[in-house]
Amino acid sequence: MDKKTIQAILQDELEKEIPSANVHLWPAVKANLVAGTIRQGEKMNSINSRRIKRFALATAVIASLTVAFVTPQGRGFAQSLLQLFTRAETNSFPVDMIEPNPLELTGEPPASLITIREAEIRVGFDVAELPYVPDGFNYLGARMYRDAVSLEYEAQGGGGNLILMQSQDGFVQSDWDKVPRDAIIPVRIGIVDGEFAQGTFVVKGGEASATWNASAPILRLRWLKDDLWFDLTKYGDVEAVEYLDQAGMIELASRVTTNLFALTMEEVKKYAGYDVKEPAIIPEGMTFLGASFDPVLKMASLSIGYSELERIVLVNQQPVDSVDTCSLCGVVGASASVQAVQINNMPGEYAEGVWELTNNGPVWRDEPLLKTLRWQTDGQAFEIIFMGNGSVIDDLIAIAESMK
């Protein structure tokens, strides 16, 4: 029996199992797409808002990252499963003692900082993030290193960095990025194995070889999850980030996720620093699916729905410090039909539509699948977005009035 016959049988059997006439994905795809537009918009806005105020990454950090990802030696690394660090055969290796000429470029300049959304477009996969900015750090932005993406944080006050690197193709690295076997500590990161190492190769004055310095304040953690290779590196030991040790790095690594709503209610309240309200009433069958917090916009977001693939309700909250920083205070498109409502005797507005992201910026599109309710009270701006068909305005008002 030839391949064509097998294919024909397979087609027949699958047609019996899943008749073509029973597959109708378009309504769900459209609904997911609309919800995704909201999530992307939040992501883009939040990242864009993280305007880079300081661009002072230590030269050593840039140089080491550049070297680590552009040299060919490490290409074989991706093939060596469960050996996340390349092992150095000895604790030292010879180096070329060439006097640097400051007038000549000695390596590739680092790529510019970009948004996570831009990085995702370039690499073609969902970039995993930390659900919060770790204590003592400021978020700088994303940067491309060939096929890898790095998310970069700077210690408050300078003197340290935290770099989360991820790639589908493993890590390209040089001798400088290797680690002696006895410096590698196997660790467990959530459900996957990882490797931790502290130290780096350094060249001391007058020496012609690089020697491993195990006490250098460079902590590295590597793991492989969902076909992505991760490297989390902390540089520097300034006071603001001194707390972040091996256990802290592992804890951070275990939180790296593509889930935009990875915080618990307690965590989002902690990071927000204000009274984040949650609805006492949610639609039947739905549950709380997690929260997120944007430290720049000070916006807390709660996701509610049936599952991670069916997020139906999004509740956003933000202090109204000023109109400029209040993204929940903006007006909808001119074509929108806005209905005035009352929420616990406070004025609110209801509209059906969505802000779509275009090359010319956000554009309002009327979309009956999306219902938005906005109101303000006690110096806070609130928004509930509901995705779905039907008339739900009364339900949304009930949810809004139950916020405590």
Place this chain on the structure above:
Amino acid sequence: MDDQIAISRLKQGDLNGLEILVNRYQAQAVRAAYLILYDRALAEDVVQSAFVKVAERIHQFDEARSFPPWFFRVVVNDALKAAQKHRYTLPLDELAENTVLLVDWLTDSAPPPERQLEEKEIRENLLKAIHSLPPEQRAVIVMQYYLDLSEADMSAKMNRPLSTIKWWLRDARKRLRDLLAYDRS
């Protein structure tokens, strides 16, 4: 409307372009995902997400290329990830000898005459036989026998070296033999 026009419309922000692609490829995609997952609802979730990814990343797509291989790459990879997450496996006691023989036959490019199976046997056991494989090998079978891709195409689709694909095909046979021997003992 052909794929290229639908994709051009989608690139211009017209969701009708996506709707055309969904209606054209949804059944084949759900079945391909189903063959890897053996869970209809999860297969539909995977394919829905794949179409959303298509919409989000359509500007990366070169219209000079064929759309289905690009799209099915997303479907197969996402189905594999879902399978690994849910660890779908078939209990050993559901492995019948003829199932093993069928998979053996399927994964052997030149089966000897005594191993030829009747079409009736294949019809009765085909889906079960594929189910008995680990997800990665199911994906290989799906791509070779359902999506009709070459080993080289499969290598590209799964982001795996060609040697790995060939290894999976060979290992499918060996693994099932070992499992059956263990079950008998």
